[in-house]
Amino acid sequence: MTLPRGKKPMSCKWVFTVKYKADGTVERYKAHLVARGFTQTYGIDYTETFAPVAKLNTIRVLLSLAANLDWSLHQFDIKNVFLHGELKEEVFMTLPPGFCKEKEETRVCKLKKSLYGLKQSPRVWFDRFAKVIKNQGYQQGQSDHTMFFKQSNNGRMTILIVYVDDIILTGDKTGEVERLKKVLATKFEVKDLG
Numbered sequence: 001m002t003l004p005r006g007k008k009p010m011s012c013k014w015v016f017t018v019k020y021k022a023d024g025t026v027e028r029y030k031a032h033l034v035a036r037g038f039t040q041t042y043g044i045d046y047t048e049t050f051a052p053v054a055k056l057n058t059i060r061v062l063l064s065l066a067a068n069l070d071w072s073l074h075q076f077d078i079k080n081v082f083l084h085g086e087l088k089e090e091v092f093m094t095l096p097p098g099f100c101k102e103k104e105e106t107r108v109c110k111l112k113k114s115l116y117g118l119k120q121s122p123r124v125w126f127d128r129f130a131k132v133i134k135n136q137g138y139q140q141g142q143s144d145h146t147m148f149f150k151q152s153n154n155g156r157m158t159i160l161i162v163y164v165d166d167i168i169l170t171g172d173k174t175g176e177v178e179r180l181k182k183v184l185a186t187k188f189e190v191k192d193l194g
Contacts, residue, residue, distance in 0.1 A: 085124030
């Protein structure tokens with residue numbers, strides 16, 4: 001679209017990475033389009049930031065519970081995590097390098113979804129994740145907002161903790177753990193790390 005009057009677009013860049021296997025051979029080539037969020041202005045381009053990082057003590061207590069009660073632990077990684085968040089603010093970005101002759105181009109991208117590099121990306125991703133989890137009957141912890149739990153009528157419990165794009169899931173209700181794994185796989189692109 002054409003940039004609205006009074007708005008300033010941020011630039012972006014491509015980040016290319018080579019991922020290697022354990023034996024040193026190339027596994028795949030990876031490309032990320034990254035917004036240069038350091039040019040964003042507080043109060044104009046974003047109003048709030050938050051990174052969903054679990055407290056170390058919460059992780060320790062969860063691991064201790066799982067070990068003492070013989071609960072299985074499941075770890076997940078959400079692929080392209082920040083691309084799942086939907087922006088509420090109006091954010092404009094120049095077209096990615098290689099899409100046009102940059103000197104002649106006057107159009108910009110109006111971002112609907114968050115992008116790596118934006119100040120608000122972790123917050124909007126976590127908002128979306130929390131909404132999905134709460135719709136499944138989970139409650140958010142008061143002392144650590146990255147912890148969610150669900151207790152059934154018979155006293156069974158399922159707990160999960162979020163650390164940016166990694167999730168640890170445990171509990172004594174294996175049916176609920178498997179059900180939640182399927183729900184997460186339908187809502188996000190999940191890599192099950194075992």
